Amino acid sequence: MFGEIFDRELRRGSVFLDPSKLSPDYLPERLPCREEEFGRLVSLFRPMLEGGMPCRVLITGRVGVGKTALSRRFGLEAEGRGKGVRLSHLYLNCRGRTPYSLLLEAVRKFLPGWPERGVGRGELLSLLVEHLRHHGLHLLLILDEVDYLVLRHGPDLLYSLSRTGETASRISLLSISRDRRFLAELDEPTRATFLGHHLELPPYTREQLEEILRARREEAFRRGALPDESLALAAEMASRRGDARMGIELLLRAGMLADARGSRTVLPEHLREARASLYPELRREVLSELSPHELLLLLAAARGLRKAGSLTTGELRRAYEVVCEEHGEKPRHHSVMLEHLRRLEALGILEVEPLSLHPRGQTQRISLEVAPAGELEKEVERLLSERRG
Ligand SMILES: Nc1ncnc2c1ncn2[C@@H]1O[C@H](COP(=O)(O)OP(=O)(O)OP(=O)(O)O)[C@@H](O)[C@H]1O
Ligand SMILES: [Mg+2]
Structure with missing residues (x-):
């Protein structure tokens, strides 16, 4: 019985020539744009x-x-x-x-x-x-x-x-x-x-990501299985963060979805679905490296952003104070909080832009593009409660 299932499944066509070329450990011979x-x-x-x-x-x-x-x-x-x-x-x-x-x-x-x-x-x-x-x-x-x-x-x-x-x-x-x-x-x-x-190393631009993904397509996909249009969409999605890993992971996931649906090509819709399942910034290994106060600040940001498109530094400060109180923690000094914010930005979890038009010039606008705020909030709460034991 299992022999037949193996044969049947493996006889089905695949969009991939060699999916291992999309694995995180694969080190390509060439590094375009570097x-x-x-x-x-x-x-x-x-x-x-x-x-x-x-x-x-x-x-x-x-x-x-x-x-x-x-x-x-x-x-x-x-x-x-x-x-x-x-x-x-x-x-x-x-x-x-x-x-x-x-x-x-x-x-x-x-x-x-x-x-x-x-x-x-x-x-x-x-x-x-x-x-x-x-x-x-x-x-x-x-x-x-x-x-x-x-x-x-x-x-x-x-x-x-x-x-x-x-x-x-x-x-x-x-x-x-x-x-x-x-x-x-x-x-x-x-x-x-x-x-x-x-x-x-600066983040990659959309054009650069397209070039990198095109090179990877040659190695990983059958000819014609990943149309230009889909490749461009993957580059566009990853260009928000300039992150080549995300682009490559999207190609792998979208290709697997195409195979699972019996499609001979990777369609834009497969990429959108792959994107929805992929929040690389929310990977547990990234979040679990955060300090307790970085997590509290992130929780505050997620809560605030569930209701608003973006937050100012002042709004974030107030949300952070509330969260600290809830968790029985003393809020860190404002300058320390700003340092935590910079780290969350460096990790690619939050977007932080200066609001230069603001009279005091020091305010920043904090936003989140990589995942729904609700997902982020749940994940951070789970981690905090795990740590409390
Ligand atoms: N210029 C490039 N050409 C081809 N592939 C690339 C290029 N830059 C990055 N990649 C691929 O993108 C993925 C991410 O790259 P890499 O692991 O080097 O990123 P990183 O800067 O070390 O990220 P992190 O901070 O998460 O460790 C890898 O699969 C890598 O092979
Ligand atoms: Mg690395």
Whole structure:
């Protein structure tokens, strides 16, 4: 019985040639619209590439602007291109990791099977550096979502990787973060190094997204299965936020819907349906990283926006005070609240625009385009009550 079901379902046509080309882990050979930024990276890392001098570079940019893809590509391409230096690279994502586990992974790249315990952090690092020295290697360490590391565990690992001496001379760092907030946790010299070698990736425009999605169409879809009109609509939808991940996720979901409906092409209607099911900003892993007061502020915004198209900063402040009272929390100072607001904006959850015509000039207009306010409110309330236990 099941054999027949498999055969029947798999015989049905599909709009896809290779849906894995739309998976989040797939790293394309080409990154259209990031050639210039790739060139900037090459020039920022030039001292490393041409003689093994250590470099430290920071990449920032909003959700889905290609920070991870660009850095991983750069690491892969840089290996073997060093002049007078043997380069090796390692990509590590810091989210949910400890300094120890990151160092352990770096050691295991060169000494596979190195035991989990036994030596302290300092010794692990010495081991790594000794190995690099012995083999005449320079390591390009890519630390993705480095802000999680610094905000959770402090800046010690960054310091020990970049202090002077053998360690610093053998290891270059490419750090990635959505925003620059974590820089406040660093000492002045380290912060200055980051700011002096900083690459900000701007959000993609609609035209750029179309180009990126067109390249992905070639790899992932059967010829003719994704008409230009549908592709343009996906780019338009993702261009609100300049987010390539969203565009790609929309193509995948819409393609699966087309298959499920037995349609041989992906229609605009499939994209609209995919869009409705996709609120990337509401992904639990994004919301669950918010601090308690960021969540309270978001709840206040969602409540206010359920009744209005947009809120001013003053209206948000009042809603926030009400929410705090409800939750038995003391509202944070206004300037701290504005910082939380900036973070919610950087994460792409809220839109914040200055209201320049306003007499005091400091007011902002807060809005929400990515999801219905009611959905957001429910999700935030669920998280808050989970945290209360
Ligand atoms: N220029 C590009 N060309 C082709 N694909 C791209 C490009 N930029 C981004 N992508 C694709 O878009 C998706 C999101 O990119 P990426 O993961 O690099 O974003 P990010 O900036 O790291 O986002 P986040 O802050 O959420 O980690 C990935 O699937 C990536 O392959
Ligand atoms: Mg990333």
